Amino acid sequence: MTRLRPHEIEGMQQRLIRWYQKHGRDLPWRDTRNPYRIWVSEIMLQQTQVETVIAYYERFVAAFPSVQALAREPLQKVLLIWQGLGYYARARNLHRGARLVVSRWDGRVPDTQKELLQIPGIGRSTAGAILSLAYDRPAPILDGNVKRVLCRLFAIRRDPAKPDVLKRLWALSEVLTPGTDVHTYTQAVMDLGATICTPIDPRCTVCPLRNNCQACRRSLQHLIPVRARKEPTPHHEYALGIVRHRGRVLIRQRPEEGLLGGLWGFPNYRRRPKGTLADALHQGLHNDLGLAVESGEKTGTVRHAYTHFKITLHVFECLLLPENKTHTGKADWKWIYPSRLKDYPLAASDRKVMDRLLDRD
DNA sequence: AAGACGGGGAC
DNA sequence: GTCCCAGTCTT
Structure with missing residues (x-):
């Protein structure tokens, strides 16, 4: 396991946050700390790229402006808004989850991981996103962007889907997550993955973490992350x-x-x-x-x-x-x-x- | 541990 | 056309 000194970690966090404050994207769910809106955006973003999500997000929160509003509508109305976005279990879970939040927590989205994980459709990463983005709690996330960033930072040349690799990535994400200003840090690391540390042709020369990145130093960035060969589709x-x-x-x-x-x-x-x-x-x-x-x-x-x-x-x-x-x-x-x-x-x-x-x- | 689950964008 | 993205739930 890679050793990280506290001052290295702090340096990376600060460079990331400063980079984000200058170059971060302005997205519709970023002008809010409303946990319900953060929740909706994170569920939509689970499977889908930002550009596709934006219009759906706007329509969704306009149609269902609160947990209570979502909970009292029939599923069919939710699916009508969701149609075309795909992975419809997300919409069903979101709807069920809203009803659960109303019945169990009086309409308040929980602020602990233990409770968030009881909501259908919320796993460890989405719980971390809600905790950090809405409540500024020091909870790590591990979405596709962060996986890619971490694999490159630490030159991990194994399939990130493997359970032991995943475990290590979670540990790294946790170590790098700061105790304060988590809200900004979390958005920064996701944005870095989306705009700099991209799957193809990463822009290492303008990356705020280039001096910390083992893949960049060893010119391995195009080989990481490795991907499993996929079967031909019937x-x-x-x-x-x-x-x-x-x-x-x-x-x-x-x-x-x-x-x-x-x-x-x-x-x-x-x-x-x-x-x-x-x-x-x-x-x-x-x-x-x-x-x-x-x-x-x-x-x-x-x-x-x-x-x-x-x-x-x-x-x-x-x-x-x-x-x-x-x-x-x-x-x-x-x-x-x-x-x-x-x-x-x-x-x-x-x-x-x-x-x-x-x-x- | 492995498979199911959609749609769209880049090239 | 081909390749790419990705977290949670179920089995």
Whole structure:
């Protein structure tokens, strides 16, 4: 383990803070110490880059200005704001978390790690961010930016995802976190990772920590952090049905847990090996709703990439045969007018279908 | 310990 | 098109 002397640590903290005061970014969640707003921003930033988050954050806190406001709204309304941001479990957890904060802590976001960790969606790093940014408590964080900064500072040439490496990184983050002005320090180290100590082509010549950085001194910055080789992503094909009845279109809600949980979309079914797209659609709608359709004209395809696989959606305009009864009898299936689709949270792939291929009359 | 979980930006 | 990002929860 690298030895760090107290005066070295203090020097790094001071250089970082001074750098931040001059070069730090002005972001919408940085003009507040409101723990609820910090919480919202940190959850959004967990998976997503700053540029993408900004507009979502603004809309979210405008729609739900407080923990209480968020807690009293239905999940569907939260997902409507969140749609397109991805990792929807974050939105479900945030919503559940708001209700927990109202019921257990009378609407006050806790200021201890022990309590924060009881809130769904808040792990050690997010707890540290809330504690340091909102309450100025000396709690470390370890997000992707900080991992990269620390791996380079200490020339750690092993996969940061490995448990023992992670443990060491947490220890380093803790040692470097100051006892005072944690608020500024935490933002500074995140900003350093985002704007100087970037994944590709880090700007070491203007880095305030260049003299402390073992990777920079040994010209290893382009080799760190090491990344695990990733597997090729499988590709799946789906038949998607635009099923119409008296001017309305059929949509289905996904189960609350799992991929895209709670979101609505057009019915779609995976093509079986050796099966046809039309068969998949036929059988799927029959099994789910007892609906008999003739899959008519294929109107186009939509491609979409997820983390671990890719899909191609083949979109069919379906003819509903007259003998069908159209009462679904199920709460998770609905016939709606296309103009009302904007009231339902959709995944990005379904939004693409709607924008490109749904003929609205 | 390992896998699941989305979408978008850079090139 | 390909490669990249990333924290928490579940199993």
